Amino acid sequence: MALGFVCVGLGMLGAVLPLLPATPFLLIALWAFSRSSPRFHHWLYTHPHFGPRLQEWKQYGTVPVKVKASAISAMGVSFALMAFVMRVKWPVLAVSGSLMLIGAAYILSRPSRPPG
Incomplete structure (x- = not known):
């Protein structure tokens, strides 16, 4: 709970x-x-x-367009912060970026509104 x-x-x-x-x-x-x-x-x-x-x-299984844009923007900002501000090592950056791409692909594959 x-x-x-x-x-x-x-x-x-x-x-x-x-x-x-x-x-x-x-x-x-x-x-x-x-x-x-x-x-x-x-x-x-x-x-x-x-x-x-x-x-x-x-x-x-819908994900509204506004939610898709927000989620993908947050991933992009997080990746940029890791790469340019925190300067994490490239293996961590590669794994993080790969997981973010998988997440973004899943989010984008969902319909934006119910059928009909």
Whole structure:
């Protein structure tokens, strides 16, 4: 249940901060609540602001364009910070970049809105 509340908090921050995506944290919170608290699972799943996006994900696997842009922008900024500010070693940069590319490919492969 603690993981659910932490992820709800991060998701709420992500709803107002442009580089922090809300949806992944809310999906983790929904999963955590499904295992720990049916009451909080129902609350999050039917929440007026977050519920519709979570319901679309469950039914259709959609990722809205705004969320895609935010997630990919955050990955790009993170990669640039690692490469040019933190100056991490190239093996770490290569692995991180590869994982980010896999994540970006998955996000871009999801539909942006429900069918019909």
